Amino acid sequence: MHSILILFAHPALERSRVNVRLAAAARDLPGVTFHDLYQRYPDFDIDVAREQELLESHDIVVMQHPFYWYSTPALIKEWEDLVLQHGWAYGSGGTALAGKTMLNALTAGAPEEAYCRVGRNRYTVRELLAPLEQTALLCGMDYLPPFIVHATHTLDASDIDRHAADYRRVLEGLRDGVLDRDAVKDAVRLNADLDVALPATEEG
Numbered sequence: 001m002h003s004i005l006i007l008f009a010h011p012a013l014e015r016s017r018v019n020v021r022l023a024a025a026a027r028d029l030p031g032v033t034f035h036d037l038y039q040r041y042p043d044f045d046i047d048v049a050r051e052q053e054l055l056e057s058h059d060i061v062v063m064q065h066p067f068y069w070y071s072t073p074a075l076i077k078e079w080e081d082l083v084l085q086h087g088w089a090y091g092s093g094g095t096a097l098a099g100k101t102m103l104n105a106l107t108a109g110a111p112e113e114a115y116c117r118v119g120r121n122r123y124t125v126r127e128l129l130a131p132l133e134q135t136a137l138l139c140g141m142d143y144l145p146p147f148i149v150h151a152t153h154t155l156d157a158s159d160i161d162r163h164a165a166d167y168r169r170v171l172e173g174l175r176d177g178v179l180d181r182d183a184v185k186d187a188v189r190l191n192a193d194l195d196v197a198l199p200a201t202e203e204g
């Protein structure tokens with residue numbers, strides 16, 4: 001069983017419709033540590049030693065967040081700038097994260113078709129996440145295609161429940177080491193077809 005650290009970042013959780021439900025589906029899973037960064041660091045005063053300890057004691061790091069300006073909320077950037085230190089995460093002797101896995105799990109207001117060459121956002125979400133992917137690779141991590149919930153404003157409660165169930169299924173698959181990484185490596189999003197990525201559930 002692999003341990004999962006969810007770095008959760010939503011600056012306005014009281015207004016969240018989707019992340020709040022994804023978080024509820026994830027936080028009680030055995031093997032998952034749910035770490036709410038905005039709750040823990042409302043003043044951006046990040047405890048670097050604590051964050052590094054958390055990273056060292058988990059195998060898989062999930063950054064869960066809404067897509068803000070084609071990127072993460074600001075606290076994740078601050079977290080990266082402070083926590084991923086030279087000589088610890090990268091550079092000479094910096095091997096603390098080597099061999100671990102990273103996943104972005106994000107929600108986006110725009111629909112999937114907006115995120116392509118001819119769409120209004122011109123790039124795929126995966127392309128826009130390139131700084132995070134390359135950061136993970138520089139640290140020797142394995143970077144998975146992002147888990148993405150699109151068109152958040154159009155989703156009704158049952159749509160959100162379905163995405164929350166998918167998110168839980170992905171986390172269970174990662175935890176249990178049964179997610180087929182080769183099968184999804186070029187997927188535009190990890191949750192495009194979970195039946196390709198994960199073994200069939202008992203229901204089918």
Ligand SMILES: Cc1cc2nc3c(=O)[nH]c(=O)nc-3n(C[C@H](O)[C@H](O)[C@H](O)COP(=O)(O)O)c2cc1C
Pocket residue numbers: 010015016017018019020065066067068069070071107108109110111152
């Ligand atoms: C400051 C801000 C920036 C945003 N930037 C984007 C964006 O770049 N692309 C996008 O698709 N949606 C964008 N959105 C929409 C959010 O991604 C969307 O409201 C959120 O994912 C919904 O999740 P929630 O219900 O958990 O808040 C933005 C919203 C805010 C408030």
